[in-house]
Amino acid sequence: MVDHAALENDQPLLVATSLSKSFGRIAACRDVSFALYPGEVVAIVGESGSGKSTLLQLLSGQLAASGGHVSYRMRDGVARDLATLGEAERRFLYRTDWGFVHQDPAQGLRMAVSAGANVGERLMAVGWNHYGRIRETASDWLTRVEIDTARIDDAPRTYSGGMRQRLQIARNLVTEPRLVFMDEPTGGLDVSVQARLLDLLRSLVAELHLAVIIVTHDLAVARLLSHRVMVMKGGRVIETGLTDQVLDDPREPYTQLLVSSILPP
Amino acid sequence: MTAMIDVTDANKTFTMHLQGGIELPVVSGVSFQVNASECVVLSGPSGAGKSSILKMIFGNYRCDSGRIGIRHRGALIDLASAEPRQVLNVRRATIGYVSQFLRAVPRVATIDVVAEPLIVNGMPRADAQARAGDLLHRLNIPERLWQLPPATFSGGEQQRVNIARGFISDLPILLLDEPTASLDAANRAVVVELVAEKKRQGVAMVAIVHDDEIRHLIADRIVDVTSFAAAA
Numbered sequence: 001m002v003d004h005a006a007l008e009n010d011q012p013l014l015v016a017t018s019l020s021k022s023f024g025r026i027a028a029c030r031d032v033s034f035a036l037y038p039g040e041v042v043a044i045v046g047e048s049g050s051g052k053s054t055l056l057q058l059l060s061g062q063l064a065a066s067g068g069h070v071s072y073r074m075r076d077g078v079a080r081d082l083a084t085l086g087e088a089e090r091r092f093l094y095r096t097d098w099g100f101v102h103q104d105p106a107q108g109l110r111m112a113v114s115a116g117a118n119v120g121e122r123l124m125a126v127g128w129n130h131y132g133r134i135r136e137t138a139s140d141w142l143t144r145v146e147i148d149t150a151r152i153d154d155a156p157r158t159y160s161g162g163m164r165q166r167l168q169i170a171r172n173l174v175t176e177p178r179l180v181f182m183d184e185p186t187g188g189l190d191v192s193v194q195a196r197l198l199d200l201l202r203s204l205v206a207e208l209h210l211a212v213i214i215v216t217h218d219l220a221v222a223r224l225l226s227h228r229v230m231v232m233k234g235g236r237v238i239e240t241g242l243t244d245q246v247l248d249d250p251r252e253p254y255t256q257l258l259v260s261s262i263l264p265p
Numbered sequence: 266m267t268a269m270i271d272v273t274d275a276n277k278t279f280t281m282h283l284q285g286g287i288e289l290p291v292v293s294g295v296s297f298q299v300n301a302s303e304c305v306v307l308s309g310p311s312g313a314g315k316s317s318i319l320k321m322i323f324g325n326y327r328c329d330s331g332r333i334g335i336r337h338r339g340a341l342i343d344l345a346s347a348e349p350r351q352v353l354n355v356r357r358a359t360i361g362y363v364s365q366f367l368r369a370v371p372r373v374a375t376i377d378v379v380a381e382p383l384i385v386n387g388m389p390r391a392d393a394q395a396r397a398g399d400l401l402h403r404l405n406i407p408e409r410l411w412q413l414p415p416a417t418f419s420g421g422e423q424q425r426v427n428i429a430r431g432f433i434s435d436l437p438i439l440l441l442d443e444p445t446a447s448l449d450a451a452n453r454a455v456v457v458e459l460v461a462e463k464k465r466q467g468v469a470m471v472a473i474v475h476d477d478e479i480r481h482l483i484a485d486r487i488v489d490v491t492s493f494a495a496a497a
Contacts, residue, residue, distance in 0.1 A: 037350065195371040202370065206385070224370065228349050242324065242349040249326045253282035260283060 011073060013038050013179060013211050018068035019058050028054040030235045041205060041212040043226035051235035052215045059213060060181045095125045099172030099180035103187040105164035109156050115167050116152040122175050141170040162193035182214040186221055198224050219262055223247055231255045268298035269438055269469035275331030277317055290495030291317045297488050304470040304483050309490035315473045319440050323362045324352040360438045363431030367423045369415050376411040379429045400429040403455055421447045432459050439463060441472040445479050457482045
């Protein structure tokens with residue numbers, strides 16, 4: 001049995017404190033603080049220009065903050081400030097403990113090398129060197145993301161959009177990360193392909209007990225995948241809470257506007 | 266007897282910012298208790314706030330003031346002021362909710378929709394599916410439908426899948442929002458039986474039922490919601 005009593009007492013995985021970022025006079029992100037726990041899925045929602053992608057880049061250490069800081073609890077249990085990490089530790093995070101699923105799979109994949117190599121590359125980066133085992137693991141992962149293993153030697157540029165996105169997910173999850181950042185992962189896909197991907201993500205996240213920070217403008221995606229949401233406007237988090245609470249009982253005028261703008265299914 | 270649910274002076278008003286900030290009072294001064302092995306039925310006309318009260322007890326609607334006391338793992342926790350993580354823990358271990366409509370993920374098979382609450386709490390998949398099968402049988406969902414997602418089912422079938430999902434866990438509190446609304450007589454009788462079994466297991470329940478006959482069969486006590494009408 002999963003010991004939820006122990007989970008209740010656990011430590012946060014990532015803590016953001018008063019994060020801010022300005023581009024010249026424009027404040028893209030202002031004073032954002034929150035804690036993320038293992039296995040927790042948090043959605044950052046808001047319209048284009050609200051600052052949600054900037055926040056994701058700050059949290060994942062791709063962008064240096066103008067103010068505030070992010071601390072991450074490494075696998076040894078010690079929380080470290082991202083800004084003070086050495087190069088080797090940073091590489092370890094990117095290659096092993098973190099995943100990053102981009103909206104455009106071409107940004108997260110190497111389009112000209114085979115699907116098997118795209119997945120296997122992450123394993124080699126963490127020291128795997130037995131070709132047979134790498135290929136076997138890659139093939140397992142293709143199956144888990146519902147890609148026919150007969151396509152393992154084909155390059156992703158021959159794949160459909162939905163397949164590419166599923167391959168990107170396999171590449172990210174193969175090293176068993178504890179935290180995955182997702183930037184509009186269903187953004188460029190057809191509705192039917194989106195439903196399949198969401199269902200796949202939902203079951204993988206639960207099975208692997210992943211913590212996820214997902215940026216989306218689609219409230220249906222937030223409802224399906226996330227435990228909590230943060231609503232952003234003008235660089236600030238204006239409302240936050242349990243996902244169903246915020247979506248069913250929105251308080252802020254802007255959140256009410258977002259919720260009321262959803263087309264009925 | 267220690268109450269499982271202890272609601273004290275809870276208030277709820279909606280502020281409709283898109284309609285010029287109109288204030289829509291829903292309920293005020295909501296106070297009642299529910300003990301173990303007891304089914305309390307909320308009564309009152311449509312729009313009196315019955316469903317809102319149920320949602321407040323589940324932590325789905327926030328309260329403007331007041332307390333939603335829930336006995337969770339032996340301690341009283343105030344859901345109105347609890348952290349999101351605490352609310353999720355309470356829902357996982359203590360409060361089940363059968364909503365009026367099934368909200369299912371597009372591709373998930375019926376048997377897994379029903380078994381999911383048990384799997385989330387750590388039960389092996391095969392055991393959880395066996396229990397889901399038992400419940401679906403009792404609720405007259407034919408086995409040939411179990412592997413299909415419920416999205417294409419009739420309203421009554423979907424509601425029965427929803428009931429199976431809500432009743433499958435052994436949680437100490439269960440909230441029922443019109444569980445028999447679109448069911449035929451045979452299936453209504455099954456739900457009455459299921460409620461009686463939960464009572465014998467010590468479950469505290471709050472239900473909304475419009476059918477007088479069903480209400481008579483399951484209610485130990487009736488709380489009239491019109492007494493909590495918010496002054497407009």
